[in-house]
Amino acid sequence: MPTWPTKEGRTTITLELRTxxxxxxxxxxxxxxxxxxxxxxxxxxxxxxxxGPGRATNQR
Incomplete structure (x- = not known):
């Protein structure tokens, strides 16, 4: 995760993928x-x- 603050309306994600x-x-x-x-x-x-946009959910 970044050590800097994210911009308004944005979020940072981390992905784990096979090489x-x-x-x-x-x-x-x-x-x-x-x-x-x-x-x-x-x-x-x-x-x-x-x-179109995905279905809104509160689950993550």
Whole structure:
């Protein structure tokens, strides 16, 4: 977790992935000239555009 405060309306997440998944993620991000975080944000935004926002829950 970061030691700095997050911006208003944002939250920080941590993902645990198998090494080969991270290697794929990094390769795709590099191909597009993006950071790992920017690539993941783009995946989520494209998914929201495709199917709309997820169902709101209080469970995590």
């Amino acid at each position: 080969e998944l991270v290697e794929h993620l990094d390769a795709q991000a590099e191909y597009l000239g993006q950071s790992r975080a920017a690539y993941v944000r783009g995946l989520v935004m494209r998914d929201m555009e495709r199917q």
